[in-house]
Amino acid sequence: MKKITIAENKIRETVKKYGTPFHIYDERIIVDRLNNLISSFNWVDFKEYFAIKANPNPHILKIMKENSCGVDAATVTEIQLAEEVGFSGEDIMFTSNLTTVDAYQYAVDRGCIINIDWAADIYELFENDIIPENICFRLNPGSIENEIMGDSKESKFGSTAEQIKDAVAFLKEQGINSIGLHTMVVSNENSSDIFGEYTEMIFEFAREIISEFKVEIDFINIGGGIGIPYQEDQVVDVKAIAAEVKGSYDKVLKANGLQPKIFMESGRYITGESGYLVTEVIKEKETYKKYLGVDASMSDLMRPAMYRSYHHLTNIDAEARAEKEFENYDVVGSLCENNDKFAIDRRLPKSKLGDLIVIHDTGAHGHAMGFNYNGMLKNGEFLYTIDGEVKQIRRDENFKDYTNTIIGGY
Numbered sequence: 001m002k003k004i005t006i007a008e009n010k011i012r013e014t015v016k017k018y019g020t021p022f023h024i025y026d027e028r029i030i031v032d033r034l035n036n037l038i039s040s041f042n043w044v045d046f047k048e049y050f051a052i053k054a055n056p057n058p059h060i061l062k063i064m065k066e067n068s069c070g071v072d073a074a075t076v077t078e079i080q081l082a083e084e085v086g087f088s089g090e091d092i093m094f095t096s097n098l099t100t101v102d103a104y105q106y107a108v109d110r111g112c113i114i115n116i117d118w119a120a121d122i123y124e125l126f127e128n129d130i131i132p133e134n135i136c137f138r139l140n141p142g143s144i145e146n147e148i149m150g151d152s153k154e155s156k157f158g159s160t161a162e163q164i165k166d167a168v169a170f171l172k173e174q175g176i177n178s179i180g181l182h183t184m185v186v187s188n189e190n191s192s193d194i195f196g197e198y199t200e201m202i203f204e205f206a207r208e209i210i211s212e213f214k215v216e217i218d219f220i221n222i223g224g225g226i227g228i229p230y231q232e233d234q235v236v237d238v239k240a241i242a243a244e245v246k247g248s249y250d251k252v253l254k255a256n257g258l259q260p261k262i263f264m265e266s267g268r269y270i271t272g273e274s275g276y277l278v279t280e281v282i283k284e285k286e287t288y289k290k291y292l293g294v295d296a297s298m299s300d301l302m303r304p305a306m307y308r309s310y311h312h313l314t315n316i317d318a319e320a321r322a323e324k325e326f327e328n329y330d331v332v333g334s335l336c337e338n339n340d341k342f343a344i345d346r347r348l349p350k351s352k353l354g355d356l357i358v359i360h361d362t363g364a365h366g367h368a369m370g371f372n373y374n375g376m377l378k379n380g381e382f383l384y385t386i387d388g389e390v391k392q393i394r395r396d397e398n399f400k401d402y403t404n405t406i407i408g409g410y
């Protein structure tokens with residue numbers, strides 16, 4: 001049975017004090033995953049840049065800072081958020097796409113690492129006298145397949161090897177002799193083999209660039225994409241993933257006297273399992289199927305609706321009653337969209353009005369993907385700290401927040 005790592009009485013106290021629904025994150029899990037990732041890559045000069053988009057709450061970003069990580073920002077707003085927490089300069093990797101000159105200017109002025117998606121942008125930057133100190137190029141290898149990311153050739157991200165080579169030749173003419181390389185081709189990937197496969201490809205590309213252009217590759221950012229065991233029987237072995245990467249690194253780079261740093265920008269792996277969405281059963285309904293209506297909706301957690309992803313559910317009240325009977329339910333939110341379902345035909349202990357249902361693994365791409373469609377107000381977030389305290393880190397939105405940007409006079 002999938003365990004809830006946060007003490008049940010702490011969850012119940014939070015429900016009593018603040019009501020449902022809310023996300024609560026277990027700091028111990030976040031720190032554990034960070035330590036596991038970092039120690040798995042202790043064979044190389046390694047740094048994790050946490051992908052802000054996975055969980056952009058500044059209290060969460062602060063945990064990354066306390067654990068010597070950087071952050072990966074995709075937009076100027078995410079850079080600003082990182083700055084609020086005290087990240088600066090090279091601790092911020094700016095991995096954007098369709099990037100405007102203004103956005104580059106903002107990031108370059110702050111000394112961020114500039115991870116360039118469309119290699120030809122470099123010519124525009126130099127024309128505008130925007131000269132980044134740290135330049136990195138995002139490679140689209142065109143030949144790797146993964147379930148969420150799909151076929152790289154169909155991916156809008158990155159540039160081809162040839163385009164990057166042209167850009168490197170240009171930089172070389174401008175007197176720039178050191179760059180970084182990046183690729184991100186997998187998402188929620190549990191098998192370690194593919195990490196060996198695509199890192200070998202990007203390492204080979206690095207070697208080619210070095211020998212062809214006599215430039216230094218300072219670091220290679222191998223992206224995020226490490227999965228988490230959403231299903232109980234899944235296993236994600238980060239040590240095995242790191243061993244695959246080491247295999248490629250030793251074979252392609254180290255054996256040739258090259259030792260660039262390795263960066264990752266994991267999001268899901270770091271915070272995904274730390275989060276729980278706590279929601280209450282507010283309606284039982286039976287038509288052609290049995291429904292459990294809960295007070296959370298896909299505006300709190302979009303993954304099941306968007307990707308049909310599995311999130312484990314625990315009815316903690318039915319467990320407390322030691323409920324023996326089971327039923328198949330669709331567990332649904334109240335949005336006027338038929339895909340607002342957390343689970344379809346899920347076998348759960350017989351549930352009652354008022355039961356608390358805990359939805360697992362909501363710490364990444366959960367609250368972060370929230371929206372206000374249908375007048376859904378975004379719900380609060382809590383941190384269960386290492387000291388065992390529950391700290392409110394975001395309040396619920398209210399009607400005033402919802403209408404705040406509307407111009408009056410109607």
Ligand SMILES: *Cc1c(COP(=O)(O)O)cnc(C)c1O
Pocket residue numbers: 051053054072095184186187188223224225226265266267268269364
């Ligand atoms: C989304 C994203 C990540 C984080 O991915 P996870 O699957 O959460 O690890 C990292 N880098 C880039 C460029 C991304 O778009």
